Amino acid sequence: MEIKGNDLEKLRLDHKKIENRNIFKFRILTVMTIIIFFGLWQFVADQGIVDSRTLPSPAKIYETFLAKLTKKAPDGNLLSANILASLQVSLFGFFSAVIIGVPLGLLMGWYKILDKTLTPIFEIIRPIPPIAWIPIVVVWMGVGLSAKVLIIFFSAFVPCVINSYTGIQLTNKTFINVSQTFGASNFTTFIKVGIPSSLPMVMTGIKIALGNSWSTLVAAEMLAASAGLGFMIQMGRQFARADVVVLGMVLIGVLGAILSFLFSSLEKYLLRWK
């Protein structure tokens, strides 16, 4: 019994219907969960179950957001100034870490001499949480831009180096052999075989570095700054303005997510051959 044309069509349509229904079902659940969460939050805050000074409602936070766009209180900066300061410092530290860390990691992973010399030093620096650098760097360099950038640099530097190092060490030996059989020098093999094959791990390392930069930035701003979202949160606490604090948290989360998303898109584009 063969499956005839009409029956085939019907089977295919049934199959498609079930698939679409499944995707739809889960998307709805996700959206509903998020709506319920915000709704409950608003409800709890409105009903005064918790004091509104402790837990501001989503609506209140939105209000504060609008207010901060034009007012400097209570931390002394406009919201835009804070956001700009945070982005500036973190991205500057992040990019320098990538530019220095990735090539360094790649070279360390490829050339044994560099490996044996630099890896021990790296292993000593690695376990120091970036936040612990803050007092040392600040005492040494003051509370300026360069101190913060350096701290963020440390936090982003480590994953860049580690991942590049591991990535290039995992280069397929067969490819290296092929390259050498064709007479390529060690350096050429490094450039043409090692580096491209380590790209996925390098990208992962950079992604981690981005996350680290952003969260270390917050810490650095909380402890030693006069502008920025972390600073804004700290000021919010000092003036007992929970709404400012939560606004800062939300903005930090949102900006972090946006940066992460932008990078993931870049990653997908660069690795589209995968």
Place this chain on the structure above:
Amino acid sequence: MEQFKKKNLIYQILPLVSVSALILSWIAFSLATGGIIFPGPASVVRRILKTFETPIAGMTIIGHTLISLKRVLTGLFISCVSGISIGILVGSNRYLKATLGSFLEIFRPIPPIAWIPIMIMWFGIGELPKILLIVLGSFFPVMLNTASGISLVNKINLDVGQIFGGSKISILKEIVLPTALPSIFSGIRTSVSCGWTVVLAAEMMGAQQGLGLLVMKGWGINDMALVLGAVIIIAFIGAMFSYLLKRAERLLMPWNR
């Protein structure tokens, strides 16, 4: 052969050379800057030992270290247990992923350190907010890695489970979890280092004891030897955690290599 031996010797000496160079430059740097901004290794050791005669906030260096350790281990225990359980749930059930998973996703982009001020406002600077913060900081890596590890299972291994008559739970226990173990471990490694960072940050921003407090205190009174000493101990413990985890991994997963 001679060349080979010579090369090997160089490779063995190099690490020692560079580490010694590092320590020497530390000493040189501290001497050059007058020993106050950047004390040399000797002064750091002396300062640490001094806490045995004159305790800070009622504790010697060991006391503060133990407090920080206690906090981080409590928090890590909670986040690993909950992270793995919730990771299993979210990784194996699409409904839970769409509901519980989405709910948790709302909080994930917020760096744990950003939670510190609100936690202090709500709970003060006692033990509870610190443990909560550590959990906040270390929960996500282990949960996400567990969830993704669960989804890594090969269809053929699941088929094997089905064919040989395993119930859903048996298949989870005998096949899915062991496959996910490497991912789970990777998540735990990240969680541990996150947790250690968070406890430090939390102690730096509001505590009465702990290594983070020592850092802040030293900073406040310009006692850089204390600061450096605390930082070095912090780094050392961090390295210890890494080492112990590596050993545990080798023990629990003998089939990996």
Place this chain on the structure above:
Amino acid sequence: MEQIKTKKVKVRNLSKIFFQKSSSFEVVKDVSFDVYDGEFLVLLGPGRCGKTVLLNMLIGTETRTSGEIHINGAESGKPSPAMSMVFQKKALLPFKTVMENVELGLKFQKIEKEPRRKICQKYIDLVGLHGFENSYPHELSGGMQQRAGIARAYAVSPDILIMDEPFGALDAQTRYQMEEELLQIWEKERKTIIFVTNNIEEAVYLADRIILLSSCPAHVKAVFPIELPKPRDLFDPEFLRIREQIETQTDLSL
């Protein structure tokens, strides 16, 4: 005396179509055959088309688009303890030792440790892996891994054993050895075996009957009963004649 042979497995008009985004792909087309109790049946067909899907439908890990499967007289669609399977490669759980892999089915059946280990030890010895009970798959050669797979399939005492190109990934030498050993194991413990391969020589060496499948989409081209006594001589003229006969009817595959 005519022996009335019971039909262990009945397959009728089995078909499988895979639906992609905008196209459909028919891999199994209207396949029908019987499997008799205690026989060594070989499904022979060119590579890369439908054979594994066919087996998966038999054992119940793949759904049917149409057609019927009867096992032991009853309609069947899900895995059952009456059937077990040996795979081509990578089917041993890498994080379990040989013993733990072999006892998997019995463990799922909630059999106690002592008795189940005894049973498994018997089969580990039967396939020649005595001494390797505590080794991990990555420590074993390809042939040894396949033997462990066979032990695992035998340990649950199935009526029907399905084998999906189990020796396909082995080198020629090991392959010949395994074919011989499989027949020896089968002589010691008779099961109904459904064995899939793309190798004509292997098929003629092992089978009581060969069902020749076409290339994509797979359907039954011909059925060849093989009456030669076992173990067979690869260079026996009758063996070679049958081989040639089958060869002329096989579809070439890409």
